[in-house]
Amino acid sequence: MLLRHTRTALLSLAIAGLLGTGVMADAQAQGRDRSERQSKQKQEVLYPNATREAPKAKSSSKMGSKLQKMIDTFNKDEFAEARTQADAILADGNANEADKALAAQIAAQSAYSTDDSAAAKAYLQQAIDFNGLDNNGHYQSMFMLAQLQLQDDQYNEGLATLDKYLTETKSTKPEDQVLKGQALYQMQRYPEAIAVLKPVIDATPDAKDSWVQLLMASYAENNQGAEATALAEKIAAKAPNDKKAQMNLAAMYMQADQMDKASAVLEKLRASGQLNEEKDYRQLYATYANMDGKEKEVIAVINDGLQKNILKPNAEVYTALAQSYYYSDQIPQAIEAWQKAAPLAKDGETYLNLAKVLYQEGKKPEAKQAAKSALEKGVKKPEDAKKIIAAP
Template sequence: MTNASLKMLAGAAFALMLASTPALASDHSSSSGDQKAATLYPNATRKAPKNDLTNAKEAKALQEGLTAANAGDLAKATPLLQPLIDSSKSKYAQAKALQGLAFAHAKNNDVKTATDMIQRALALDSLDNDDYFQMELQLANFYLVNQQFQQTIDTLEKWRADGHSDNVDSHGWEGEAYYGLKKYPEAIAQIKQAQAMNGGKSEPNWDEVLLQSYNATGQKDLATQIAQKQLSTDSSNPVAFENNVNLLVQTQKYPEAMSLLEKGRTQGLLKDKQEYVILAKLHMMAAQQADDPKPDSDKAIAVLKEGISKGVVPDDAESNELLGDAAFNGGDYDTAIAAYKKAIPDAKTGEIYVKAGLAQLENNNYTDAKQLIQQGINKGVQHKGRAYMDLAQANIGLKDKAGAATAMLDAEKDPETAAQAKAWLQKAGVGN
């Protein structure tokens, strides 16, 4: 059984994080033009420039524009702030206007434009430390949303170094950026740092990055613990459900995976082909290990038929071949024959013909068995010697000794079946 890949929870990692973005600060200009003292970054290495906004009319437009931008009202904010960007002699006014419009664009889901405006505002280097470093932190966030992962990391590290500051979100974002770069150990370290700074508490997007990173680095048990936590928090979340199933399969905890899938099936959580197919294969595996294969084979058949009837599992050659295999293993040869016949028209090799022939052979329909097996051989099979031995059995059922001997002579040419075929031929007195 192949290991299915894990999925990211919708809306978790790489989501737009404006909810964590503080509202824009008001214009800090005063009648004297003095800048208020910074309070968020008291230990910053950057020397804050003086506020150069002295035009009262521009100050009023700026304040009104920032108020509109805070509300995400781009239509109102743009005519107030864009003229300041284009023609104000005050670099402070230009930077604040750019910051305001960036915020408004971001609230309207245009993060690309917002990123460009934040970059331009920072390049003016005209704001106090509170505004400057908060914008730099926001730029890192926008880089993450744009999946510019290395820029995210570089900006966060610069922000910490120059601002002499740190916070929980920055490590969560950096963890997601490292995950995006497939640097999983670094991603784990950053998320662990975020959790430590958050009093040991985690966030859904942090857990998701940890789960994916643990899985990518082979730490399946740790990934499974997080997946179980996600499912216990929200038992109806289909992605958390699928992640749990896939991790249980990857760690070869097949009974647990089958139990979870059956529980999910009763709750209506099986939403795609993969889940139905995995459950069917797990039942088939259990059937092969059981003294009586029929109960689990019947369950596999029921699972596949349910998936097909719901349109989740396609009614195609692959699905019907699997359905036929499940029925064959449980001794339900009529169902197997019907399923194999549905798969035959799209068959690219002769394997499915031989399987259908074997099912007919089990039902003592020797003529149909012989025809199907011969068609399979003609179309091409991987184990030709075995197919010739099956053909010999069909001929024996038809009491065609010459035909059986001819098939066995062909089987003798295949190293895989040479010894067995030779023994049969010697016992039958055919050949040397």
């Protein structure tokens, strides 16, 4: 036998893409609904267990009108002007620590609202260092600084700021712990991420799916496949009609080499019409290709995808189709598929496979022509093609 069966594994574990916007996106809410939030904060103590004693000093009467003007400008979304006014207060010799802390906080929000993250971080650090805000303002500035540092891939700085925030506030908010878990995950400190995330998720009945997915990703990266799969099953069971959850479950099964379970999940999606992207069909036929005796299923999936114009008629698809036909003893169909694949392939290897099959089937003239085409496109072993060409 001149052919060798090559199985293609497409283990497209799409977990990392799920994590990019979940926890960090909370920072984007910092600059909105300000009046409502400020009014609420005056009535609510957000950090009742904080170890910091809020400063007794208040904004000076000398700066009252300037501070109010700055706040009014900010609340009109005139961020550039509000930042200019804040800078003036920061430079004013009559401003006390409370005045400057508030001005730095407003300047940070203004800078963030104009996508100047570097300036926002610098202002937030000033707001913290002046130590003039109440605990609500002080620790919200610290939390936002941690978020922006982590968002800008300053993981060591961000984690240090976040740890200081958690230590001083004694926060029990699950969102705060999840942010730390995400930071540890991004730093590739997976065991620590798991240690932070698992207790939070176990103690939160309505834990967000994004939190569970983060823990699942941490398990997967830490080579704890059984735990990752169990979480994927939990998510999928809660959302049977959620394609992303089902695809993630299938990917976890594939990674665990449980191809039968993976194919069952994907087939349910195909039956419901949710396999509507090329990568979906590729994942399904690749799953079958990695299972013994599933050539007919590969053929059915590929032909279905081609008929629906979801799979592109390219060399990879036709080669997988040809191999499945060949190993299910459907030689004419295999030849036809290889004939479609060969001109689309980047090199002459597919033409060479075609030449070998044609030669074995006694179609020597076509085999010789295919072998010549193989040489023209380039093959690793040109002597194989030359033997077919020179054969009587």
